Amino acid sequence: MENRFEASRSSQITPVAHTRPSAFIKLFHKHKYYYLLLLPGIIYFIIFKYIPMGGIMIAFQDFKIAGSMFTSPWVGLKWFRILFESPDFWVALKNTVIISLYKLVFNFPAPIILALLLNEVLSGTFKRIVQTIVYFPHFVSWVVLGGILFSVFSVDTGLLKLLGFSSSPMMNPDAFRGFLVGSEMWKEAGWGTVIYLAAIAGVNPELYEAARMDGANRFQLVRHITLPSIASTIVVLLILRTGQILNAGFDQIFILYNPLVYNVSDILDTYVYRVGLTMGRYSFAAAAGLFQSVVGLIMLLTTNWLVRRMGERGLW
Template structure:
């Protein structure tokens, strides 16, 4: 028998030998860490029931849904509601434009805000002052927009609001922040930053705490001031977490914040404030157009998924770790 045949025969024999039981090893791992996996059970059950379970209702977007007949009994209509959304709906493109503009404002001005605040907190040396400042900054996060909306309506009132009274001291005419289309988006974005900026700093402060202090010592020896240390050490060290959060942020580009807008807007600012979420609520629940609004919601989710994948691809091409 030639050496070639011997090699082939030995290769086949090795391949025919039983491989290690990978499944057995996995079972041993599960058995070893069973309590850790048990802690995941409530989260898995939650997602199965409230996130994946309702996905069967997506088919409403392709049906003329009728309450009496239910989801399965309603007739199929194919792409009818999507065609109406893109060609016949008089409000869709205006509402889509409002959603994208408000989301872009929140990304451009709101996304860097917690990063800047975290860098400022990181420079504080008085621990007590740092803790108090941080606590004050993220307290608004724990208040719902129902409460904050009432506070803002009172504070920004053109007649009795504290802001307009202060502006009156400087000879400025009262401004209807929540009733004038020129100022509504500005008020919306600024109030959103005020509510969430402190909470967003928690993640960045945790990332800053993991930076090796020897890097700063070496930079100081080389003569780098605080600004150069921030640019060349701090920001590159937390760039991975910035990239991941930016990916998630772009995924919400068609979710401009239903709770906030619903509690602050009014018919006077519908032209600049009505977004997809409020439109779905108003048309879907008040006019009972469930199929059409499901189609709008499905379109929004598809765009969000596409934005996440595209941003993740760009981030990875730039040398950062993405989410996939």
């Protein structure tokens, strides 16, 4: 009886072990075209994101451009000590955090509000025209936009001269941070609505019809149906945005700032570029970059944990 039981048990277990690879192969074969579409993205991240991570080594070395990171001498935490002992680093860190928080508070809700407003537009033609207008700045580089902004906000030849202003926010330390927030909102808010409009399009229309039958007005529809339905999308984008808390926008600030506003606009990226890269201190620049990445990872993990604690669905 025992031998018969063991034989029957082994006959039941063995096929399961053999069917797992075949089930995976069948699943892969069924969705092979989706995996093929995914392949370029995977290759991109491997080449440009994961392989360069090996360069982190030079943050702990005395690296010279004429040498190699495999032969450069190890110096431990030397560059991190130099980084943290520099007064300019703490000024740049402070400016980075302040500008990032300003952009998070004002620029993150802007695409949501704009998407809700566009969703309420009944005329399809007018809606498409507005979308085209607000999308367009996203496709223009900061180099071009910087030239436009310099021309418009010049007190000598720009719009400010026509309006009678004697000072420009681009030259005023008290107004420059607000100018950065406003210019980025103008450039990116329209493009950010793409994701939210796509999420709103997936809301079940029957929910709106049922709410209208109960007497809900348009504001109540937005508050009780649209916003809760896209809450998961908002949360995911918020988590990703907080992971970039030390990335205040190098391209924008590098194009727009000037010596008059260095004390309020010099962020970590511009500081590293000026002190690390232009002076050939690549190990110093790598140490600063590693510091930014670690802080971003901590912020990402913390925000995801807080979101899950509040009952929302996080990234994982």
